[in-house]
Amino acid sequence: MKDSVSFRLNGKPVQLDVDPERSLLWVLRTDLGLTGTKFGCGESLCGACTVVVGKEAVRTCLLPVKAVRGKDVTTIEGLEKNGKLHPLQDAFADTGGLQCGFCTPGMIMNAYALLLKNPKPSRPQIIAGMEDNLCRCAAHHRIVQAIEKAAAGGAS
Ligand code: FES
Ligand code: FES
Secondary structure, eight states, X not given: OOEEEEEEXXXXXXXXXXXXXXBHHHIIIIISOOTTSOOSOSSSSSOTXXXXXXXXXXXXXXXXXXXXXXXXXXXXXXXXXXXXXXXXXXXXHHHTOXXXXXXXXXXXXXXXXXXXXXXXXXXXXXXXXXXXXXOTTOOHHHHXXXXXXXXXXXXX
């Protein structure tokens, strides 16, 4: 049964008439057309579907949309400001922190949450914070370099 669900998405209020049990991933991708957030495993295992809720990295594939009622949701589309990429996005591009790019939005959103909490993480802290996000292209080394580069430039 549908119900009204309201939250803030990339800084703007959103109100939906939706099945509250529908996953946030499909609300974002299908209902709202924000396809930057990716469907990988669908089982909360890979991290491709990560967004930031408040300051926390959250996987959306199994998260019912009702769980973000009244909260602030940031997706990869919300990082660009005034036509300028976020420093993390620039750093991923500069260091080649991607290959196919499928894991990249989830990686960047996980890194964004990591830097919100710890703006100057050590390499071991970056690795520990990112190790549950999977990259089938094995770009992990360059992903860590990208996060170090963004953190050095004050990305948070
Ligand atoms: S698609 Fe959500 S964790 Fe893999
Ligand atoms: S760049 Fe291809 S899955 Fe990570």
